[in-house]
Amino acid sequence: MNLLVIRFSSAGDILLTSLFLRSLRKRFPDASIHFLTKQEFLPLVAHSPYLDRVITINSSDRRKELSQRKRTLIRELGGKYDVAYDLHNSLRSRWFRAGIAQRVEVVRKPSLRKRLLVWFKWNRLRPIVPIPELYLRVGSRDGLANDGQGLELFIGETSNPLPPLRGNPTVGFAPGARHQTKRWPPEQWIALGRLLREHHQARIVLLGAPEESNLCQLIADGIRNGISNGISNGIDGDSHAETGPLNLAGETTWLQTAAALDGCDLVVTNDSAIAHLAAARKRTVVAIFGPTVQEFGFAPYGTRMAVAEVPGLPCRPCTTIGGNRCPKGHFRCMIGLQPHHVAEIIEKLKAMAG
Template sequence: MPNGLKRILIVRTSAIGDVVFASPLAAALRRTYPDAHIAWLLEPGIAPLIADDPCLDAVITWPKAEWKALWRAGRQLELWRRVRAFRAQLRSHRFDTVLDLQGLLKSGLLAWLTGAPRRIGLGSKEGSRLLMTDVVERGGDAARISSEYLHLAQYLGLECGDFLPRLVMSDVVQTRAREVMARHGLAPRAFVACAPFTTRPQKHWFEDAWGILCARLIERGLTPVLLGGPADAEAAARIASTNAGIVNLAGATRLPEAAAMIGEAALLVGVDTGLTHMGTAMNTPTVALFGSTCPYTVTGRDNARVIWLGLECSPCRRHPTCGGAYHCLRDITPERVLDVAGMLLPALA
């Protein structure tokens, strides 16, 4: 990247976990170009997660849901008007360079709409390569957290530092999170944040295992707190019904407040999901459970551990061969999770 670079846009519109993984890129850009204008483009639901990052000058939201609704309603003319208005908004920032971290056709189109003279795509596919001026193939040490984004940062010659996920919550967000904690009698460092849910069942640890783990935590004087979105409410209620000492906040907090609560927790235990990766970003002791997906086993932090059995069939990603048995997760016992957690939290040893 040229030394005179002044206006940079990061495009990583979703998902939560990938935004967390990519978060150190903003700091690397700021260290390298302290006077640059740095912005991030992403979907509205995730935007609050990085809205308070001091390394960003602007957070731009892409109204994807609105565009899809107009398309489904057959209102193509209004959709075209909205697209043109959004293009004008993007071009008003006069970006020199766009970094498309997603590498998909949709993200490539968004990068192209900016009119930036340099558009760098990470692992671009789905035809998005044709919309880029440069393409950087994905690389890096797959065992390390945030590796592909570190690979891009190194390619660009950025001052990478430790290049670990980082989230910054405002005082307002932290106050709201503490108000939620107070309503449920949760003291800082006296509860364990649990992140059991994802959008893919093959990434889930089993509900009975969560029930056993929560019971063991309660026996040791720690309150398990279930975190998740509205879609997770039913499953969370089933887990919570196993023990009156479990606090169920699935669907009851906004994303930034959940992140702030994770920052206040004594420990986080979770599956391969965005909330779990926030544990590392908030420097909270974290135990991450991986099964069907490729894990990062190098967390970059002394207080974070990954449990992955490394079965021959794992990672299968979206194509399990076990008929739904998911031995890769079933064979991770609550006792093993507690043993690993005890390495990070003496109260559990």
């Protein structure tokens, strides 16, 4: 039996397919399972023991290149796939799956219900269905079941880029996000970092993409020097370089970031891919949600976690994916989330035993 799973992007969504892939392998242990994704996300599935092959396309590929890819796959298989599972359901995935399998199963996204919540605040997304479980429904006809083991990311022999530290808890900060409104302000991160330094002597590790390196360095410097637009908790600089903030943003691959997360006792992150990366490595996660809400299904899954948010704002959610600026101009969903509130959530999780 030949099976094809399709999910082109993005990083977080690729990670959220891991429950589906594990369940598919358990259901069909002798099948040949292929995964189709974009080349840039190959590392996230390259070491999966549930896959026999990962097929990649380039973001720039046009229909001609994709047609050639389809013909090559069918020729190599000696026929069509038995089943194709489309976990993306985009224009590109719909075109690619056409004619490539005897049977096609497709994810049913709650796009209309999301828009109703954004536009009119009509909540038709209860009970919340986490995205990994939404994907799992695609295989319901084939008897795929939830084993309760959450997400996974296999990193092979990737080494941990963090220098060892004994005695002090390590906290990962992921202050970046693709969209500006999903970013908690830098001064809030700085104040939280200094609270964790003061009360737990925590080492703060900044994680993110290359384009987030400057943001992470700003936060690292602010934690170290006590500069946070007037926010200070009384610590005058870092007296121990070993436990000072460490900026790894832009210095690590996806798998190295995952390895660094393994060295963290706790991860604080915006609603971004690193939230799912941390969940896949079974870290304790505090996820900061501003313009988006848990009803969309993207809270960290299958790990100890909490969502930090400002409850009761009538303008939330204002978007399904984030934006470049607050449509109301006040950004209360992020500015109103105070560092001491996030610190209280961390205390309740009891993740700072060190």
